[in-house]
Amino acid sequence: MSFSNEEKRSYLENLNEQTLLGGGEARIARQHDQGKYTARERVEKLLDPNSFLEFDKFVKHNCSSFGLEKQKFLGDGVVTGVGTINGQKVALFSQDFTCWGGALGMAYAQKICKIMDFAIENKMPIIGINDSGGARIQEGVESLAGYAEIFHRNVQASGVIPQISLIMGPCAGGAVYSPAMTDFILMVDKTSYMFVTGPEVVKTVTHEEVTKDELGGAHTHNEKSGVAHFICSDEDDCLERTRELLSFIPAGNYTKPTKSFTTDSITRENNKLKDFVPVNSKKPYDMKEIIMDVIDDKHFLEYQRDFAKNIICGFGAVGGNKVGIVANQPAVLAGCLDIDSSTKAARFIRFCDAFEIPILTLVDVPGFLPGTTQEYGGIIRHGAKLLYAYAEATVPQITLITRKAYGGAYDVMASKHIKADINLAYPTAEIAVMGADGAVNIIFRNELKGLEGEEFDKKKASLVKDYEEKFANPYKAASLGYVDEVIYPENTRARIYKYLEFLKDKNEIRPKRKHGNIPL
Numbered sequence: 477m478s479f480s481n482e483e484k485r486s487y488l489e490n491l492n493e494q495t496l497l498g499g500g501e502a503r504i505a506r507q508h509d510q511g512k513y514t515a516r517e518r519v520e521k522l523l524d525p526n527s528f529l530e531f532d533k534f535v536k537h538n539c540s541s542f543g544l545e546k547q548k549f550l551g552d553g554v555v556t557g558v559g560t561i562n563g564q565k566v567a568l569f570s571q572d573f574t575c576w577g578g579a580l581g582m583a584y585a586q587k588i589c590k591i592m593d594f595a596i597e598n599k600m601p602i603i604g605i606n607d608s609g610g611a612r613i614q615e616g617v618e619s620l621a622g623y624a625e626i627f628h629r630n631v632q633a634s635g636v637i638p639q640i641s642l643i644m645g646p647c648a649g650g651a652v653y654s655p656a657m658t659d660f661i662l663m664v665d666k667t668s669y670m671f672v673t674g675p676e677v678v679k680t681v682t683h684e685e686v687t688k689d690e691l692g693g694a695h696t697h698n699e700k701s702g703v704a705h706f707i708c709s710d711e712d713d714c715l716e717r718t719r720e721l722l723s724f725i726p727a728g729n730y731t732k733p734t735k736s737f738t739t740d741s742i743t744r745e746n747n748k749l750k751d752f753v754p755v756n757s758k759k760p761y762d763m764k765e766i767i768m769d770v771i772d773d774k775h776f777l778e779y780q781r782d783f784a785k786n787i788i789c790g791f792g793a794v795g796g797n798k799v800g801i802v803a804n805q806p807a808v809l810a811g812c813l814d815i816d817s818s819t820k821a822a823r824f825i826r827f828c829d830a831f832e833i834p835i836l837t838l839v840d841v842p843g844f845l846p847g848t849t850q851e852y853g854g855i856i857r858h859g860a861k862l863l864y865a866y867a868e869a870t871v872p873q874i875t876l877i878t879r880k881a882y883g884g885a886y887d888v889m890a891s892k893h894i895k896a897d898i899n900l901a902y903p904t905a906e907i908a909v910m911g912a913d914g915a916v917n918i919i920f921r922n923e924l925k926g927l928e929g930e931e932f933d934k935k936k937a938s939l940v941k942d943y944e945e946k947f948a949n950p951y952k953a954a955s956l957g958y959v960d961e962v963i964y965p966e967n968t969r970a971r972i973y974k975y976l977e978f979l980k981d982k983n984e985i986r987p988k989r990k991h992g993n994i995p996l
């Protein structure tokens with residue numbers, strides 16, 4: 477017996493309708509009650525309207541253990557496909573918690589692998605929306621194999637296409653390692669969590685009592701561990717932040733970023749910055765104010781805003797040229813480099829370098845943070861990551877020293893010697909081995925020995941003044957060509973714009989090697 481065209485169409489319609497139901501209405505209602513969207517709703521809200529093309533809607537698992545053969549959901553619990561965001565092509569997968577709690581089996585993993593392969597081969601960012609109870613227990617080792625297949629692709633995709641993970645529910649056990657290998661992790665406050673072992677295992681092993689949120693919630697990973705890069709107040713905020721992030725990054729490696737639109741004049745003077753940097757070099761100021769005054773439309777997308785606040789990282793644009801900004805923050809820990817700020821900035825720099833995003837570095841750094849906590853924690857190894865990342869980068873690099881650039885930190889923070897392209901300084905810059913006070917104590921120890929009271933203070937003040945005149949300025953470095961130009965602060969935006977334009981076609985080729993060995 478053959479079917480009419482109409483019957484065939486209605487069969488397809490019926491299947492399509494079934495896919496929309498995921499794990500059924502009751503489970504969808506439960507998802508909504510928890511303040512969460514369904515997998516499909518998230519895709520619809522994230523992508524440009526009507527741009528989604530879904531792959532593998534009718535895939536089903538093949539497992540017959542523990543009664544699973546009696547329970548099959550069309551699509552197998554994950555929605556995959558391609559679409560556009562602000563017109564830019566993306567590939568994505570969205571885990572459906574209404575089907576076995578979003579748990580991953582072999583067919584499900586194969587769908588994710590297929591869309592990842594598609595994204596790599598066709599050069600577009602891959603976005604993973606995570607909301608899952610982990611390995612589908614009934615499928616045993618096949619789910620573990622599925623995870624490993626995804627991990628392998630995460631590594632192959634690294635540095636080739638941007639990878640973005642949205643955590644919108646549970647993400648636990650070994651499953652955390654797929655997002656961990658992606659470039660950006662966005663977490664939703666209160667409804668998402670990530671941990672290797674949950675509170676019950678923690679209690680059994682270490683006797684610590686901790687809630688899910690304390691152990692692996694959005695605040696924990698954005699403020700304490702540095703695992704996540706963005707904290708979002710709710711799911712809408714998370715989807716909007718993802719769209720914003722995509723507006724700064726290209727589709728893949730060896731793809732120059734497109735120019736962004738702005739009406740902000742490139743000849744606008746930074747009048748606010750004229751006397752902004754305090755004369756007293758011990759006085760803090762907020763480096764973010766300089767960033768905001770320089771970039772287009774004050775639009776700054778900050779990366780790891782709540783982690784290692786002594787360094788600022790994020791995306792902005794100058795005259796439509798998108799840049800990754802790395803800046804010491806004198807308002808926190810006097811802008812010292814420490815373990816967390818070094819690893820934070822190193823990873824950000826490596827992302828920018830992999831994806832052709834020029835790096836703008838703003839420097840006000842008194843050095844590396846002293847102390848046993850830092851030394852025992854391996855500041856040598858972690859600080860080296862930052863040095864390595866800067867020295868490895870071949871994208872256009874502009875460095876501006878606003879005030880202190882002392883010691884090893886001067887070298888590390890995109891100095892001329894590790895191949896930044898343009899090195900600028902404000903007249904307030906102090907480029908020296910160390911601050912005047914410390915330097916005088918060491919080099920004039922003998923002269924100061926034996927002096928007391930007023931006599932000591934007078935002598936020391938005169939030695940400090942002398943040292944400051946000689947070294948606490950940018951002119952020695954400028955006379956050696958280590959600083960290309962000492963600029964007036966009010967011209968910052970116009971200067972950076974011009975240099976970015978001149979560096980646009982930079983093409984630096986390094987000797988061939990398999991890969992370097994960054995100090996991990």
Ligand code: HXC
Nearest residue numbers: 576577579608609610611612613614623646648649650651
């Ligand atoms: C199969 C699962 C499942 C899983 C949940 N479900 N997790 N099915 N495999 N891993 C099912 C439930 O049976 C339930 O089915 C539905 O999903 C929703 O789960 P609930 O427990 O009702 O939801 P909730 O109360 O919100 O709790 C969510 C949860 C919890 C915290 C994720 O379900 C949970 O703890 N699940 C087990 C997590 C786990 O141990 N996974 C394995 C981790 S090891 P019904 O039919 O009632 O809707 C791992 C290794 C990965 O993942 C290794 C990679 C290398």
